[in-house]
Amino acid sequence: MSIARCLCLAALALPAISATPAVAADHVVGPMLGKSASAELVAARSSSVYPDGRGLPQGRGDVESGRTVFREKCASCHGPAGEGGPGGHLAGRGPLTGPDADKTVGNYWPFATTLFDFVHRAMPMNAPGSLTVDETYSVTTFVLFLNGVVDGQRTLDALSLPKVRMPNRAGFVWIDAKGQPEP
Template sequence: MDKSSVFKGYLIAIAALGAAIAIALYAFLRDPQEETPDKFGFGKVAGADRIKALDIDVMPDGRGLPAGTGDIRQGLIIYTEKCVSCHGNGEKVDYKLPGDALFVNQPAKKTKTIGTYWPYATTIFDYIRRAMPYNAPGSLSDQEVYHLTAYLLYANKVIPANTVINEHSLPKIVMPAKKNYVVDDREGGSDIR
């Protein structure tokens, strides 16, 4: 071992020591609070069963719709039994219905019905299944929800009699009000919109 390599060894040792001291100093002097992590590891992994039990939403393109068919006449029977007392039968009444009128037999200018105001047919299925009937929410089977959806589309003259709807045809229905929908364009500033 010649002198220069010994010298080099010393240099390396000193450099390493210096680096170690610098790191120690940095660790000592820096904010004792550690960097906020991106992940904390809180919560449990959600298994497929758990997700499936809650994953009830239906999207306009049909994602989330269960397989099934809806029949208008079956829907009328269920509507008469479970819905008409709040939502009416489409005729004018001289009192306020407990629920919204979902269709009207004689078109009126101001009435917001499924046929005049709702932009997507899938919303009918999603909403009935999650929240109706008001006094027994979530009590209808998917089959019943399909029948009711078919009846309400028929009562609003969106589909003709004898139409059968299913998970493929429901998303394809173009609702009359869809063309009227615009996305909010307010953005503050001096414009009043």
């Protein structure tokens, strides 16, 4: 019998012999088979970028290089200036009220970090994850420029991207997560 199997039996026996009040009556203990995850594995898989910039990789990008990346990798779905195509439009600052309310990055997305996170993990859809870190910063900066959120001279990196204040940052009401910590 393997060591893992012995541990499994020992752990499964715990609820029966445990009378400590710290353990709830319906508390189920597993066989404790999880393997310790190395720092390398965790680093390789940790892809989430948080609003405070946690998770952003080192790198940088500007509007002009973003324009080039966008033309080559994004324009076929989103249009040369983000005006739309099979992948939907990305730019615009129209009102969010009225019958023609139209959500875009510029008038709706509350965090600039979300744009980096999404592009880096999922775009372009025919080759997700293929953009380099610098290309991702560049195209993020370019899309923010298309939306009038940053000017044409802007360069963004891990320190400055979380500081970009999105116009609709305060536009959301939490419904089923009231009282939970916010970013």
